[in-house]
Amino acid sequence: MEIDVRDLPPPEPFINIMQALQTLPAEATLQVRIHREPFPLYDVLRGSGYAWQISALADGSFQIAIIHAR
Amino acid sequence: MTIASLSTDQSPPISFPFSFFALAPLFLVLATVMLALGEGNPFAETRTHAMLAATHCITLGFMTSVMFGAMQQILPVLVGSRMPAGRLVARLSLLTLLVGVLALCAGFILEQPTLLKLAWPLLGISFLIFISASLVSLARATARNDTWAALLLSLISLALTVTLGVLQARGYATGATLPYLELATAHIKFSLGGWVLLLIVGVSYQVVPMFQLTPSYPKWLTAVLAPALFAVLLSSAVLLLMEPYPHWIAVVTECLFWLLAASYATVTLKLQQQRRRRVPDATLSFFRLGMIALLLAALFSLIALFCPTTETYLRTLSVLVFLIGFALSAANGMLYKIIPFLIWFHLFRGGMKAGVPNMKQIIPEAWMWWHYRLQLGTLLAAICAPFWIVAAWAVMLGVLLQGLLLTTAVFTAIAVYRKNVRRIILAQA
Numbered sequence: 001m002e003i004d005v006r007d008l009p010p011p012e013p014f015i016n017i018m019q020a021l022q023t024l025p026a027e028a029t030l031q032v033r034i035h036r037e038p039f040p041l042y043d044v045l046r047g048s049g050y051a052w053q054i055s056a057l058a059d060g061s062f063q064i065a066i067i068h069a070r
Numbered sequence: 071m072t073i074a075s076l077s078t079d080q081s082p083p084i085s086f087p088f089s090f091f092a093l094a095p096l097f098l099v100l101a102t103v104m105l106a107l108g109e110g111n112p113f114a115e116t117r118t119h120a121m122l123a124a125t126h127c128i129t130l131g132f133m134t135s136v137m138f139g140a141m142q143q144i145l146p147v148l149v150g151s152r153m154p155a156g157r158l159v160a161r162l163s164l165l166t167l168l169v170g171v172l173a174l175c176a177g178f179i180l181e182q183p184t185l186l187k188l189a190w191p192l193l194g195i196s197f198l199i200f201i202s203a204s205l206v207s208l209a210r211a212t213a214r215n216d217t218w219a220a221l222l223l224s225l226i227s228l229a230l231t232v233t234l235g236v237l238q239a240r241g242y243a244t245g246a247t248l249p250y251l252e253l254a255t256a257h258i259k260f261s262l263g264g265w266v267l268l269l270i271v272g273v274s275y276q277v278v279p280m281f282q283l284t285p286s287y288p289k290w291l292t293a294v295l296a297p298a299l300f301a302v303l304l305s306s307a308v309l310l311l312m313e314p315y316p317h318w319i320a321v322v323t324e325c326l327f328w329l330l331a332a333s334y335a336t337v338t339l340k341l342q343q344q345r346r347r348r349v350p351d352a353t354l355s356f357f358r359l360g361m362i363a364l365l366l367a368a369l370f371s372l373i374a375l376f377c378p379t380t381e382t383y384l385r386t387l388s389v390l391v392f393l394i395g396f397a398l399s400a401a402n403g404m405l406y407k408i409i410p411f412l413i414w415f416h417l418f419r420g421g422m423k424a425g426v427p428n429m430k431q432i433i434p435e436a437w438m439w440w441h442y443r444l445q446l447g448t449l450l451a452a453i454c455a456p457f458w459i460v461a462a463w464a465v466m467l468g469v470l471l472q473g474l475l476l477t478t479a480v481f482t483a484i485a486v487y488r489k490n491v492r493r494i495i496l497a498q499a
Contacts, residue, residue, distance in 0.1 A: 009280075009283055
């Protein structure tokens with residue numbers, strides 16, 4: 001599952017990511033493309049039982065892979 | 071202030087920044103009282119007692135309260151690190167700042183050394199607590215980017231400003247012989263050019279592209295601007311200690327400072343022109359007005375360097391336009407963006423399933439536009455205030471109304487938060 005939240009004003013990236021997570025199947029990964037590192041999102045992911053991995057891309061944006069924590 | 075919180079995770083409770091945001095506008099009201107108590111036209115020059123008291127109400131009272139509150143939220147969001155001992159830092163720094171500013175302003179306006187003796191230790195403690203906590207937060211930050219560097223230099227400038235201010239306040243209170251003119255000049259440079267400008271610059275690098283949907287600031291600017299501004303400020307302060315020095319060196323350092331500040335304003339205006347969503351936005355207009363005012367302040371100061379006959383007027387104008395046009399506009403623009411966002415964010419985390427209000431419903435947009443028009447009117451009046459008493463009274467009225475508007479906006483947002491917290495708690499019961 002993939003979403004691109006680049007160029008959306010706050011809080012739309014946050015809302016879109018949380019809505020996508022609500023429909024994320026148990027074994028699936030949500031791939032998020034975002035224009036900045038979303039520090040406040042990490043607290044919410046941690047508290048909601050998700051694990052994530054972030055990669056910085058050459059164009060200055062970020063790719064986040066989010067899965068259900070085991 | 072007690073505001074129930076919905077979340078217990080790593081972000082600071084909402085009451086920390088909102089205690090500062092609720093207090094800040096009251097200092098604008100107090101600044102008007104200080105100006106009204108002055109004799110004649112308080113804007114005719116910057117060193118009258120009324121102007122000193124009003125300036126400190128705006129810089130120490132309003133700007134510092136906004137920035138103390140904002141920094142507690144900005145640090146976790148922009149550099150991924152929260153302040154240590156948040157509750158203790160917020161309460162102690164707020165209380166000592168409030169009493170310290172009141173004592174300092176009363177000391178200036180009443181010419182009472184006893185009040186200055188009370189003010190400087192309180193303000194010293196307030197800033198020591200806040201700066202130490204912010205520096206610990208920056209040391210622990212996971213993101214060491216250009217914003218991080220600008221915030222660090224801004225905090226160092228604040229520490230220097232406070233040290234110079236405390237030295238002067240203590241000196242006046244005890245009657246000590248000190249080079250007051252040089253200390254005051256360095257104090258103004260580090261407070262306005264360092265603390266205020268560098269903080270707004272550092273926050274802009276993230277907030278302008280994020281909220282105004284512009285391209286990012288160019289790397290050549292963000293990598294160089296904050297260190298260069300700080301280096302120029304430090305050089306000009308060192309020059310003050312080495313008097314007498316050739317006049318042309320002072321001219322060169324001041325030109326450099328204003329050219330750097332103007333390049334920041336020009337790039338920001340250009341980025342705003344390239345924004346991806348071209349819809350009217352009051353907070354963007356506040357920021358744009360702030361940048362135009364910064365260019366005007368630069369222009370007045372640069373002309374003053376080469377026109378000795380009108381230097382005093384032009385320098386007074388530059389300070390007025392910097393404070394009322396640039397700093398106040400940027401702070402208002404930031405507050406109208408950050409307050410609805412924080413309310414929305416805290417409600418969303420606590421009550422995602424119960425539904426939360428749209429961010430745009432928290433403070434009505436029409437309200438922000440009225441405030442923007444008032445800000446524009448206050449700035450235009452400020453440009454005429456040093457030589458026209460009617461304009462001076464218009465500035466006082468403008469600052470007073472801005473304080474009242476902002477107070478109402480903050481408490482409207484708090485009421486929305488409280489109402490929704492009650493609804494979410496009931497829905498979850």
